[in-house]
Amino acid sequence: MRSLDLHPIFRNNRDIDQAVRSFVFNAHSSGETVAEIITGKGSQRLMTHVLAYLGQRHMRRFYRQVKKDPANAGRIVIHFT
Numbered sequence: 001m002r003s004l005d006l007h008p009i010f011r012n013n014r015d016i017d018q019a020v021r022s023f024v025f026n027a028h029s030s031g032e033t034v035a036e037i038i039t040g041k042g043s044q045r046l047m048t049h050v051l052a053y054l055g056q057r058h059m060r061r062f063y064r065q066v067k068k069d070p071a072n073a074g075r076i077v078i079h080f081t
Helices: 013-029 045-054
Strands: 002-005 034-038 065-068 075-079
Touching: 002 013, 013 034, 013 045, 045 065, 045 075
Parallel strands: 002 034
Antiparallel strands: 034 075, 065 075
């Protein structure tokens, strides 16, 4: 399973969006079935931003489902088609 840790770049929205976009495109094109994005627990602002970005039309076509991990509040799980 591929993993992206956003802790090192959490302060710059443009860098976050670019990292998430690149990560999702690469995971999708390599045939991954599941990937994770680690946002950390904190105030959940980073998770909210990432989920909003993943919900945009140009991103939704690359995955089947995105959900928060119920066992880990700082983790997003992406299921690809």
